[in-house]
Amino acid sequence: xxxxxxxxxxxxxxxxxxxxxxxxxxxxxxxxxxxxxxxxxxxxxxxxxxxxxxxxxxxxxxxxxxxxxxxxxxxxxxxxxxxxxxxxxxxxxxxxxxxxxxxxxxxxxxxxxxxxxxxxxxxxxxxxxxxxxxxxxxxxxxxxxxxxxxxxxxxxxxxxxxxxxxxxxxxxxxxxxxxxxxxxxxxxxxxxxxxxxxxxxxxxxxxxxxxxxxxxxxxxxxxxxxxxxxxxxxxxxxxxxxxxxxxxxxxxxxxxxxxxxxxxxxxxxxxxxxxxxxxxxxxxxxxxxxxxxxxxxxxxxxxxxxxxxxxxxxxxxxxxxxxxxxxxxxxxxxxxxxxxxxxxxxxxxxxxxxxxxxxxxxxxxxxxxxxxxxxxxxxxxxxxxxxxxxxxxxxxxxxxxxxxxxx
Amino acid sequence: xxxxxxxxxxxxxxxxxxxxxxxxxxxxxxxxxxxxxxxxxxxxxxxxxxxxxxxxxxxxxxxxxxxxxxxxxxxxxxxxxxxxxxxxxxxxxxxxxxxxxxxxxxxxxxxxxxxxxxxxxxxxxxxxxxxxxxxxxxxxxxxxxxxxxxxxxxxxxxxxxxxxxxxxxxxxx
Numbered sequence: 001x002x003x004x005x006x007x008x009x010x011x012x013x014x015x016x017x018x019x020x021x022x023x024x025x026x027x028x029x030x031x032x033x034x035x036x037x038x039x040x041x042x043x044x045x046x047x048x049x050x051x052x053x054x055x056x057x058x059x060x061x062x063x064x065x066x067x068x069x070x071x072x073x074x075x076x077x078x079x080x081x082x083x084x085x086x087x088x089x090x091x092x093x094x095x096x097x098x099x100x101x102x103x104x105x106x107x108x109x110x111x112x113x114x115x116x117x118x119x120x121x122x123x124x125x126x127x128x129x130x131x132x133x134x135x136x137x138x139x140x141x142x143x144x145x146x147x148x149x150x151x152x153x154x155x156x157x158x159x160x161x162x163x164x165x166x167x168x169x170x171x172x173x174x175x176x177x178x179x180x181x182x183x184x185x186x187x188x189x190x191x192x193x194x195x196x197x198x199x200x201x202x203x204x205x206x207x208x209x210x211x212x213x214x215x216x217x218x219x220x221x222x223x224x225x226x227x228x229x230x231x232x233x234x235x236x237x238x239x240x241x242x243x244x245x246x247x248x249x250x251x252x253x254x255x256x257x258x259x260x261x262x263x264x265x266x267x268x269x270x271x272x273x274x275x276x277x278x279x280x281x282x283x284x285x286x287x288x289x290x291x292x293x294x295x296x297x298x299x300x301x302x303x304x305x306x307x308x309x310x311x312x313x314x315x316x317x318x319x320x321x322x323x324x325x326x327x328x329x330x331x332x333x334x335x336x337x338x339x340x341x342x343x344x345x346x347x348x349x350x351x352x353x354x355x356x357x358x359x360x361x362x363x364x365x366x367x368x369x370x371x372x373x374x375x376x377x378x379x380x381x382x383x384x385x386x387x388x389x390x391x392x393x394x395x396x397x398x399x400x401x402x403x404x405x406x407x
Numbered sequence: 408x409x410x411x412x413x414x415x416x417x418x419x420x421x422x423x424x425x426x427x428x429x430x431x432x433x434x435x436x437x438x439x440x441x442x443x444x445x446x447x448x449x450x451x452x453x454x455x456x457x458x459x460x461x462x463x464x465x466x467x468x469x470x471x472x473x474x475x476x477x478x479x480x481x482x483x484x485x486x487x488x489x490x491x492x493x494x495x496x497x498x499x500x501x502x503x504x505x506x507x508x509x510x511x512x513x514x515x516x517x518x519x520x521x522x523x524x525x526x527x528x529x530x531x532x533x534x535x536x537x538x539x540x541x542x543x544x545x546x547x548x549x550x551x552x553x554x555x556x557x558x559x560x561x562x563x564x565x566x567x568x569x570x571x572x573x574x575x576x577x578x579x580x
Contacts, residue, residue, distance in 0.1 A: 070420070073419050074419050074420055074421050077419040077421050077422065078421055081421070086482075087482045089417060089482075090417075090419060091417050108482075269483075272545055272546060273545055276545050277541075277542065277545050280541035280542070280544060280545065281538065281541060281542075283541065284537035284538045284540070284541040285537075285538065287537050288533050288534050288537050288538070291533055292530065292533060297526065297529065297530060297533075298530075331483075331550070332486075334542060335486065335490065338538045338539065338542070339490070339493055341534060341538060342494070342497065342531065342534045342535070342538075343497070345530065345534060346497045346501065346527075346530070346531075349501075349527070349530065350500070350501045350504040350505075350527070351504075352504040352505070352507050352508045353500045353501055353503055353504020353505070353507060354504075356440075356444055356500050356503055356504065356507070357496065357497060357500035357501070357504070359440070360436070360437060360440050360496055360500060361493065361496055363436050363440070364433055364436060364437065364492065364493075364496065367429060367432045367433055367436065368429065368433070368489060371425050371426075371428055371429035371432070372429060372485075372489075373422070373425070373485075374482065374485075375482065375483065375485060375486060376485050376486065376489060379486055379489060380489065383489075383493070
């Protein structure tokens, strides 16, 4: 007797079982209180809420010139924005002292406070200096002589001669990779700079940054090949290297300034109970679907597809955040989930406009991501991800339901 | 007026330029996309008025809570215009979708369009109110005002659009 074996339905069963298992796993990972589902992997949702800090700084500027104050304000703002600091407000305060001006800087961020403060506490003005003839750097009684600005003579070379300082990892003398600052000159100054350095072949010169010297030994072959003026950056930390890059390239603060006052402020970000809000959102979502079903505003098939797609979208998004340990603000996550619920339903209900809606939303959110500030940009980024997941989930949901029906 | 002057004076030139570019780009992108897809003057005018109305409503609501409830408009409120814009885009694009569906017909049935628009507006309201309401239960001031305000403005915008459709599309296109 010949047994006819059709592998297609069996494969269909198996693929459906695998898809169901993955779906259940994703939902379990995303749900609150399932963090301890495995001892091997951490499924905690990392939130930024607790690390959010807020502080007010009063800066005293050694000038009463309005343009210089305005320029300082612009540069500080540019620096903080480049580091994606969530909230920055810089106000000009009236100063009672003659020849002085004041700026009030309010910062709220989840970023490392010490790093953010480097951006507002440093003027970061750099200039090239040459060693004084009568100073001996090999003197064992003054081992730090090479770091003191008073042991160097000023030159005409400073920040104005360099168009950009590029921070990158290069191979150092001991074979390991370290951060270096590559000083890129304006094209018309390149030859002149090499000629200047040629006078100090083999000697130590210094780059003074706000009075602190970084020594640099001029190579013997400075004028013989394509020359690269690279100064070591004393950090291995990527964020710190980014800070140094921002400080170098954000423009020149025209006046000396000091931080006169620092005041801690209460955090403006409220922490939301992730467990309670998850349960509440599920109830609200089910209520909305029941309402639409009772009042026959849509077909049960459409509602089933969009409900399943909403569950997949939100679960997948939260599961990715949990597995990748991506820190989030609970308030933004909640708002993104609300948008995802609405988007998935609207995409399913208006199939003919799905591509147009998705396209125009992605375009608008991309503009906000690049030009928006702080939370705006962060929210736009999260919403882009969740909208794309929503469009994908609708396809998964449709195929999944069709397969289940065929069995 | 004071609230706007304070904001304007406390913004750096960089901020002012960035926000101006952001708003201009958003406006042009949305309006030109609608114009390109529908090739309809009425739809383009509808989109322009809708965007302007939602912006005005958002600003008026900020002034209202600031003046009446003495609530400080913190930077958290910068999220409100984005959420309102997203909801508005869902609403506008659903009518564009209806237009695409009926493109082959020489005449667009305005009554059908109004009906479709009403259904979409009701659906958006049905989702917005419960989802934002449950959110309100778990937050306290100042976040509560922000959530309530965002919910009210986001819900009002689709209904403004619906009245605009009534006003603009009084005869068949």
